[in-house]
Amino acid sequence: MAFDPNQFDSETFFRGFCHDPKACFGCFSYKDGIFFRTFKPDVNRIALIDARNGEAVAELKKKDADGLFELHLSKHSEFFPYRYRMTSGSHSWEIEDHYSFGPVLGELDRYLMGEGNHLELYRKLGAHPCAMNGIEGVAFALWAPNARRVSIVGNFNNWDGRCHLMQQFAMNGIWELFIPRLLPGDFYKFEIMGLNGDLLPLKSDPFAFRTEIAPNCACIVHGLSEYEWRDSDWMQNRYKHNSHKAPVSIFEVHLGSWRRKDDGYSLSYQELAEQLIPYVIDLGYTHIQLLPVSEHPYYASWGYQPLGLFAPTSRYGKPDDFKTFVDVAHRARLGVFLDWVPAHFPEDAHGLANFDGTHLYEHADPRQGRHQDWGTLIYNYGRDEVCNFLIANALFWLDQYHIDGLRVDAVASMLYLNYSRKEGEWIPNRYGGKENIEAINFLRRLNEIVYKQYPDIMMIAEESTAWPGVSRSTEWGGLGFGLKWDMGWMHDTLRYLGRHMLHRRWHHDEITFSMLYRHAENFVLPLSHDEVVHGKKSLLWRMPGSREEQFANLRLLYAWQFALSGKKMLFMGGEFAQDHEWDHNRALDWFLLQYAPHQGILNLVRDLNKLYQTEPSLYEGDCESGGFRWIDCADNKNNVLALVRHDLAGCPGVVVVINMSGSVRDNYRIGVPLSGTYRELLNTDSAYYGGYNHGNLGEKKADNIPIHHHQYSLNLTLPPLSALFLKNI
Numbered sequence: 246m247a248f249d250p251n252q253f254d255s256e257t258f259f260r261g262f263c264h265d266p267k268a269c270f271g272c273f274s275y276k277d278g279i280f281f282r283t284f285k286p287d288v289n290r291i292a293l294i295d296a297r298n299g300e301a302v303a304e305l306k307k308k309d310a311d312g313l314f315e316l317h318l319s320k321h322s323e324f325f326p327y328r329y330r331m332t333s334g335s336h337s338w339e340i341e342d343h344y345s346f347g348p349v350l351g352e353l354d355r356y357l358m359g360e361g362n363h364l365e366l367y368r369k370l371g372a373h374p375c376a377m378n379g380i381e382g383v384a385f386a387l388w389a390p391n392a393r394r395v396s397i398v399g400n401f402n403n404w405d406g407r408c409h410l411m412q413q414f415a416m417n418g419i420w421e422l423f424i425p426r427l428l429p430g431d432f433y434k435f436e437i438m439g440l441n442g443d444l445l446p447l448k449s450d451p452f453a454f455r456t457e458i459a460p461n462c463a464c465i466v467h468g469l470s471e472y473e474w475r476d477s478d479w480m481q482n483r484y485k486h487n488s489h490k491a492p493v494s495i496f497e498v499h500l501g502s503w504r505r506k507d508d509g510y511s512l513s514y515q516e517l518a519e520q521l522i523p524y525v526i527d528l529g530y531t532h533i534q535l536l537p538v539s540e541h542p543y544y545a546s547w548g549y550q551p552l553g554l555f556a557p558t559s560r561y562g563k564p565d566d567f568k569t570f571v572d573v574a575h576r577a578r579l580g581v582f583l584d585w586v587p588a589h590f591p592e593d594a595h596g597l598a599n600f601d602g603t604h605l606y607e608h609a610d611p612r613q614g615r616h617q618d619w620g621t622l623i624y625n626y627g628r629d630e631v632c633n634f635l636i637a638n639a640l641f642w643l644d645q646y647h648i649d650g651l652r653v654d655a656v657a658s659m660l661y662l663n664y665s666r667k668e669g670e671w672i673p674n675r676y677g678g679k680e681n682i683e684a685i686n687f688l689r690r691l692n693e694i695v696y697k698q699y700p701d702i703m704m705i706a707e708e709s710t711a712w713p714g715v716s717r718s719t720e721w722g723g724l725g726f727g728l729k730w731d732m733g734w735m736h737d738t739l740r741y742l743g744r745h746m747l748h749r750r751w752h753h754d755e756i757t758f759s760m761l762y763r764h765a766e767n768f769v770l771p772l773s774h775d776e777v778v779h780g781k782k783s784l785l786w787r788m789p790g791s792r793e794e795q796f797a798n799l800r801l802l803y804a805w806q807f808a809l810s811g812k813k814m815l816f817m818g819g820e821f822a823q824d825h826e827w828d829h830n831r832a833l834d835w836f837l838l839q840y841a842p843h844q845g846i847l848n849l850v851r852d853l854n855k856l857y858q859t860e861p862s863l864y865e866g867d868c869e870s871g872g873f874r875w876i877d878c879a880d881n882k883n884n885v886l887a888l889v890r891h892d893l894a895g896c897p898g899v900v901v902v903i904n905m906s907g908s909v910r911d912n913y914r915i916g917v918p919l920s921g922t923y924r925e926l927l928n929t930d931s932a933y934y935g936g937y938n939h940g941n942l943g944e945k946k947a948d949n950i951p952i953h954h955h956q957y958s959l960n961l962t963l964p965p966l967s968a969l970f971l972k973n974i
Contacts, residue, residue, distance in 0.1 A: 248273035250280055255313060258284075259407070261438060264394045266410035271344035272327070278319040281305060281327075283342060284407055286312035288331045293318075294339060296326035305329075326378075341425040346377050348414045349384040349421040358388070359417045361629025364694065366637035367469075367555055367645075370419075371452025374429050374468040382425035383466055385411065385433075387450070388630060389601035390418025392437045397422060398447065399433035399463075406436035406444075418630075432463040434595070439602025446594035449552065451634065456540045458559045462552075462595045469645060472568045476575035476647060483649060484701035486531060486580055489727070489767055490893065492864035493703075493812040494854050495582065496530040496820075497773055499547060500538065500561055503817050505832040514557075514566035518573040525579060528820060528847075529854025532580035534652055536774065538567065539586070542593050547774070547829055549654060550621060551586055552596040554638045557646075571647050580649040582705065583642055587635045587691075588655040589621040598622055606631055612672050616658065617665045626659075626683035636691050643699050650703030651695075653726070657709045659684040685724070692725030703727045705769060716767040731768040731811060734759035739776065742802055745789045746884070746907035746966070753881035756905065760809070760878070767868040768811040772802075772819060777827045785822040794907060796822065796842045797936065797966035800849055800929040801905065804968030807853045808888065808901040810866055810873040815850070822846040845935030852934075856927055856970060862890040862898020871895055876916055877953050885963065887915040887953070899926065900971040902963060909939060910963035916955030922946045923959060923971040930964035939964035945971070 253269055263269060273280045283305070285291060291305040291314045305314035328341045350358075350369055357363035370386045377384065389395050396406035401424075411420035434447040449456065453464035474480075485491060501511040503521060512520065525533050540553025548558070557567040574581050590606070592598045597606040607622040608614030614623050625631050642648040658664045663671040663679045674682050692704050706726040708715050717723025741755040749756075777783050788798035799822055806813055818833045821843045825834060837843040857863050866872015874897075876887035884906035890899045897918040904910055917923065924944045930936030940962060947957040961969065 248275055267412045278321045281316040283314050284312055288333050290332040292330040294328050294330050296328050341380055343424050346423040349386050349423055355415050355417050361633040367452055367641045371450050372466050377423050380425045382423055383427040384423045386419055386421045388418050391603040392601040393440050394438040395420040396436040397433055398436045399431055401431050429466050431466045434463055437601055449595045452555050453553055454556055455564055456553050456556050456559055459542050470565055472565055476572050479575035487701055487703045489868040490865050492531055492858040494530050495532045495534045495814040496525050497534045497816040499536045502829045514562040514570045518570045522574050522577055526577050528851050532582055534582040537584045537586055549586055550591040555641055582650040582652055583648050584654055585651040586654045588659050589616045589623050591621050626687040632687050636694055639695055652705040654707055656706045660712055688724050689719045693719055728769050729766045730771045734770055742798055743787050749884050749905055750881045757878050764870045769814050770806050770811040771814045774816045783823050783826055784819050800934055801966050804929050807857055812867055820847055820850040842935045849934040860899050862892040865893045866891055902969045904963040904967050907965045909965055913961050913963050914952055914958050916953030916958045917947055918955055919973045920947050920957050921973050924974045926972050927970040930967040
């Protein structure tokens, strides 16, 4: 249809109902010439400039006081590159017409988006500094299929939604616009009109790479910078550190409260790189796991209610500052895992909720779309575009930030339709069951794609139920994760060690039960942030008895964790026996390290990590059925446990004897697999750790006395509330 300027309804435009700006604004053939129309509020005059020679061609006529300008060049049939010279008072500047540029996305991009299979979606949607037709600017693209109109607003147009209306070039719900001369650092949001004609609250870009410091929520134009990484050695050899057969000991950290400045403010990414990373290296950890760093409006959510999934939180610095943090960690041979939250998102008006006036990212039915426990919204995993959004986000962190693995939060809440719901509050699947088939398919596809793209990383599931095969291959019906948190071990162990020593003999099964299923999954043994908040007390104060017995029990807890098969994890503060519950609004109690018992716990954690990494039998069989053998697990009367760890060749390595009672066990005999002398590699009752130096004078010779199905045995002194690590020499 031929262009007719008289069909333009300015009243409709000014009311905000222009859904096809390319049909109204820009440059058009009209009669025997060319017609130009633009909208520039707060401008007095606009001249049309021939971009080929920089000369003024004519002046546009101002049609109304709001800023609508038009020009008809009659007898001028050929199009030419042009720009506008605008004048406001005594100030003049030139800019290209943003409607003179073509589409932002290519046909292949639209096709892949349409089928929900664009793995590098973050390179196309969002705001990307680039050049079009030789002109620098920013290309914007947004998925909002049910919007009537979408505009880009920001500090560059006084947040006026009439200035930069986006265009739909295809029927796939993608709105696009290239704005020339915009720069990184400009602030922006999207103004979206729903199908009913109502303007929604201004929306943040789901693909923003940088945002304002919360509680402000504007997005900041920031490209995929060409950061000069210096971690090539780590990246080339990362597979060795993330292997099931490698020692993996994880230090979990909340960046905002690990340590603070004198003025109470959190450390920056740069300061954390200088202070936190050397501290973790000194403790002997192989990996650090960060509570979610994706931008989150509510600090007290600890990052578990994120909205800026592609933006590291600005609370601690810029995106490249976070890359520096990861880079420094890698150069120190420390892996970096991130907590990642694909299970739910908050309802904040500027976020994903009701994004284009409809339930785009979430389910419309609250029985499917609202999380009962957290007051958040659940992603609609049955929508291909939503799954593509989440999978692309996972790949983004691995690609752009060299992250070594993702710990996927709240997997159990994704797997079950009736999670934390009463009868009548949930909708069964198509087979009448409680399993969330769409979420299961999403998790399997996520892991398949991530491991195909990055086979040397680690996907870790926080899954608290008995769902089978969480860390088994999807080819064998599993979910495809690499590791799974053993929540059962954590609950059983803390419940048992929380009992008074006199009562433990009656609850012996609590401490041994998890070993019955230890090979069902590839486990992480977690002592996480969740165990030191919400009135649960610190790990130290969860231990029974006198103050000295509390410290001894805590040493026992850590030794028990390192004695068993499974990767290790400890939340910050636990390494020096933090007294108080974790509080995200304050730093850890670092002053405690001036006291010997707390310093002793720190010494023990450091030595346990060192022992774990230097003795192959303690880590090679973490995920193998032959890596662990009981010597005796039935002596509930004495509260004693004995076990042996084996290396990959099946050879017995470290023998561990645990005395869970509060009494010394003299002349206690255990069977051992080899003859000869056994050296004490570690004794948690050492004075260096805060104990009393009860033990076996450093070593013990095996006797030719059969017991516990072994030909040889050791006659030991077992200190109270202690663990002995012994090795045949």
